[in-house]
Amino acid sequence: MSFPTPSTSSANYEEVYEPSEDSFMLLDVLEMEQSYINSHLSYPVVTEIGTGSGIVTTFMLKSVVPKGVFLATDISPFACNQVLATSKENNGTQYLEALRGERTTMMRPHTIDLLVFNPPYVPDDKPVEPYPETDGDWVDWALLGGEDGMQVTWKVLLELKTILSKNGIAYILFCASNKPEQVAVKMRELGWIVTRIVERKEGRELLSVYRFELK
Template sequence: MLPTPHIKCDYDVVYEPSEDSFLLLDCFEQDQNFLKNKFQDQFVVVCELGPGSGILTTFLMQNKIPKRENTLYLALDISPWALEATLSAQERNNCQESILEVIQSDLTGSLRKGMTDLLIFNPPYVPAEKVPERPSGKDERNQWLDLALLGGEDGMVVTQKVLDQLDNILSPQGIAYILFCARNKPEQVAESMRENGWKVELIIYRKAGWEILSVYRFSRLPILK
């Protein structure tokens, strides 16, 4: 079993690692050889959208996923608290040798087209009447945490924005891992993406209390010659 990063931050403003976080850790432990083989001969750009506490990006750096060298890690979050927590997690777990850039960004707005090889997203997936507005400053502490939790109708409003941008975000060989809860209707989402030309695979799922969580892997179908 791969080591889990030690995380310490202000959970009043940053999402505390929970069942969904640990499911993603298990997902990447399970898929580490697949990723190493896929990206073995190239420079790799890894991007986590919404790193929160930084536990997942730090886990990847700590365990050299997808590989030891030629890997750039990006962590994009709208919350300044999450970016601070991610940098702190890197330092706390002695991962400074890994190249990490944290960027304050609303979803994928700061990503260059076709440059991301591995995209990871644990979205705000809790169904809500609407997606919260972005707080105007750090003083609105509780509202930053709401942004990490509430995903609008079916909990899918934010996730759908990312799915709609996958073709622009990912490199030609790029893949995305996205977490869903059952109320997001992931089977329907997967089928819709397949109809739009994507290869979609269920990688791991788990019952967590009253919820069922799952991680799907999205990649382009090979071009037939």
């Protein structure tokens, strides 16, 4: 079984992150996890943080989660417009909204059943904040994750308890410099069931995707 990869031909890659190995690995994981997701959640609220071109959200709403409500967030205004355009280009669902802002700070606690995040994970000396209000090189913010590449990801990990619903599930992507096995140990100490779904060498990067659920 292989679900079709959504087309993103309406995207301008000077404005939004171009789908790359990390994006495609996330699609593979979501396809592998489809029965797990659908056996644990029904009619879920699905949120992708950092939707970029919208390829991942569109893949979820077209192929992975047959019935659900989809909320895609991004700090970039271009990404928020693009996810709607990509969904439309692929005849996606009407149950999709794009919310501009950081992570899921605009959402009511405990509303997200399925959370997916391909973060800005590349280590960099430059702090990731503050974000520009309107203008800015948004593609830089797509990649650079500050110290250890974990500045945004740790915020999301520590917020999971507040943002996920009772049976919520999160899938988060890491590169090797993020030290994902150390992250998994810390998250288990905080009461999470953490499962590495895939680890794969993609070009020069060793990428992995982990699943987080509350015990």
